[in-house]
Structure formats: C-alpha cells, structure tokens
Amino acid sequence: MLTRRKHDFDCRITPLGGPTLLIEIDDLCVLVDPVLGDSPECVPPVCATGQELASAFGAEGDHLAEALEDGIDCVLVTDPDHLDQAGLAFALRAPTLMAGGDGQLPGAPRRAFEENAEAVVSDTVLIWAVTPSGAAEEAWISGFWINAEACAIHIAGDRTTAGMVREYATAMGPLWAAVVRSGAVRDIWEEAPGRHRASDGGGDNGAVEAEPALTAAGLAEAACALGVPVIVFAHPDAGDRSARVGAAARRAFEQAGIGHALVELRPGEPVEVGMGEGQVDPTGRRVPDKLVGARGAFSSVG
Numbered sequence: 001m002l003t004r005r006k007h008d009f010d011c012r013i014t015p016l017g018g019p020t021l022l023i024e025i026d027d028l029c030v031l032v033d034p035v036l037g038d039s040p041e042c043v044p045p046v047c048a049t050g051q052e053l054a055s056a057f058g059a060e061g062d063h064l065a066e067a068l069e070d071g072i073d074c075v076l077v078t079d080p081d082h083l084d085q086a087g088l089a090f091a092l093r094a095p096t097l098m099a100g101g102d103g104q105l106p107g108a109p110r111r112a113f114e115e116n117a118e119a120v121v122s123d124t125v126l127i128w129a130v131t132p133s134g135a136a137e138e139a140w141i142s143g144f145w146i147n148a149e150a151c152a153i154h155i156a157g158d159r160t161t162a163g164m165v166r167e168y169a170t171a172m173g174p175l176w177a178a179v180v181r182s183g184a185v186r187d188i189w190e191e192a193p194g195r196h197r198a199s200d201g202g203g204d205n206g207a208v209e210a211e212p213a214l215t216a217a218g219l220a221e222a223a224c225a226l227g228v229p230v231i232v233f234a235h236p237d238a239g240d241r242s243a244r245v246g247a248a249a250r251r252a253f254e255q256a257g258i259g260h261a262l263v264e265l266r267p268g269e270p271v272e273v274g275m276g277e278g279q280v281d282p283t284g285r286r287v288p289d290k291l292v293g294a295r296g297a298f299s300s301v302g
Contacts, residue, residue: 010151010274011177014064015234016057017267019082019181021155022064026124026148028073031094032155032179036086043086046093060268074098074121076144078157080105096121098129100141100157116141124149130157130172132164151176151273154226158184162218166225177230177273178223182245186215189244216248220256230273233264242266 012024021032036042036056044056050069054060075094077083079101083091091097092108096119099105103116119127130143142164143157152175156165160180214222223231233249235242246264253262263271 011153012270012272013179013232014270015265015267016059018236020057021179021234024067025146028122028125029067030074030076031072032076033078033082034075034087034090035084036090038085043089063270076155078143098127098144103141130168132167145172154178156180156184159213160184161213162221165222169225174227175229177232178226179232179234180219182233182235182242184214185219185245187241187245216252219249220252223258223261228258228261231262232271233262235266238266
C-alpha cells in the first residue's frame with residue numbers, strides 16, 4: 001500500500017547555498033551539509049518555525065518555509081570539513097545523523113563506522129552509505145544512497161570519482177536522480193600554473209583544497225554508468241567558478257548525447273523529480289543506443 005503524501009511530487013531538491021542541500025522525499029526533510037555561520041548564535045532554536053529555519057539558511061521562497069515547517073528529519077554530512085560551527089551544532093541535534101568521510105565530526109563523540117553505514121529514517125525511507133572498495137577497512141564514506149517509496153537518489157560527496165560510480169552502480173540498483181555539487185567537479189581554469197582552489201564550504205576561509213578528482217567528462221561518464229538518471233548539478237552560488245564548471249558539464253553531457261539528463265540549480269531553485277505534471281520525469285527519456293553498452297547492469301529506463 002502506498003503511503004498518502006501531502007505533496008504531489010515524489011521528490012524535491014533545493015540547493016540552499018554553499019554545500020547545503022534540502023531534499024524532500026516521502027514527506028521527510030533531509031538536509032545535506034548544513035552551513036549556518038561560525039557563531040553559536042547562528043543556530044536556530046529547536047522550536048524554530050519553517051520561515052525561521054529558511055531565514056537561518058539564507059534561503060528564500062515560500063516552498064522552503066512550508067517544507068521546513070515540520071523541521072528536519074535527517075542530516076547527512078558528506079564531508080565534515082563542509083560544516084561550520086553552527087552547522088555542526090545543528091547537525092548534532094538532528095533526529096537522524098549520518099556522516100561521510102571518516103565519519104567523525106569535530107568536537108563530537110567518536111562514531112562507530114556502523115553508525116554511519118545505514119539509517120532507517122521512516123517506514124518508507126532507508127539511507128545507505130556509499131563506500132568504494134576497501135572502505136570497510138579504511139572507514140571511508142564517499143556519499144549516500146536514499147531509497148524511498150517514491151524513488152531512489154544518490155548524493156555524491158566531493159571526492160567521488162567516475163571509477164567509484166562504475167564500481168557501485170551495479171550493486172546499488174536503479175535510481176531516479178543523482179545530486180552532485182559543482183564544487184566536486186574540476187575547474188580546468190584552476191589547473192593553470194599558479195592557480196589553486198579555495199574552500200567553498202565550511203572550514204578556514206581561503207584554505208587550499210585538493211583539486212576534485214571528477215572532471216565534467218567524468219561526470220557524464222558516471223551518469224552513463226548509473227543508467228542516465230536525472231543529474232542534479234547544484235551550484236553553491238552564481239559566481240564565475242560555478243559558471244565555468246556548469247558550461248563544461250553542459251558540453252560534456254551534450255557530447256555524450258545525454259544533455260537532457262543534466263539539471264542545473266542555483267541557491268533557492270528547486271527541481272521536482274517524478275512522473276507528475278511539471279516534474280522532471282526520470283523514466284520517460286530515451287537512452288541513446290550507443291550508451292547501452294556503457295550502462296552495465298542497467299539495460300532499460302522506465
């Protein structure tokens with residue numbers, strides 16, 4: 001029996017700026033990598049209204065205030081380095097918390113690997129950690145897989161590679177959407193001599209980070225490995241880096257013949273994924289014949 005949902009969409013994904021994402025699925029609110037500020041005063045009160053929560057994240061839009069009215073059901077941290085002080089405090093009080101990377105959060109009690117490996121958020125929503133080969137020993141989590149009654153979604157961490165995606169695509173099963181932040185994709189301009197990449201999310205301002213392993217072409221390759229679902233490409237802002245990486249991703253997807261699969265979003269812009277009117281339908285798209293052999297176990301779409 002299907003659960004009666006208060007929304008007419010299967011899933012809605014909204015970037016909130018920086019690395020932060022809001023995912024509404026099966027009437028639950030899943031927050032990814034909350035960034036709120038470096039002061040404890042930035043943490044919204046436990047009894048905050050939906051509008052107060054939206055304002056705390058610097059987000060605008062009536063749909064966000066409505067979505068957040070019942071609070072956050074789960075927080076996913078793809079990389080502890082993304083969090084600032086207030087974001088960490090907010091994450092630690094979430095009803096369900098899963099942490100990626102090595103699974104440890106600054107200033108918090110040590111978490112066993114199993115605590116981050118799987119979470120039953122509701123009767124219809126199960127979240128798994130995604131780990132590349134050998135990660136069971138190294139306790140490294142590269143992203144999360146949300147399996148719900150409505151659909152399945154992959155949340156990629158910043159260190160995700162095309163090779164990782166190929167590796168777990170056949171094991172995890174078909175999905176409707178994969179969410180990738182543009183900060184996880186290499187900016188060719190930054191590879192020029194004398195250039196380096198500054199931190200996008202939490203942590204020290206201007207701190208130099210390792211260049212992302214995923215290229216725009218690698219992202220298109222990963223999309224093919226996953227069976228060409230909707231690829232939600234979330235930008236942290238409207239800056240020059242976002243524009244360059246977005247343009248590179250569009251070129252790569254068009255060259256691969258899957259331009260229809262890429263959906264770019266900027267802070268506050270939502271996309272509804274599902275088969276209802278006005279939604280991005282993940283099952284009704286034709287996959288080019290030349291890609292069938294590259295899609296591993298996924299032999300059909302919809």
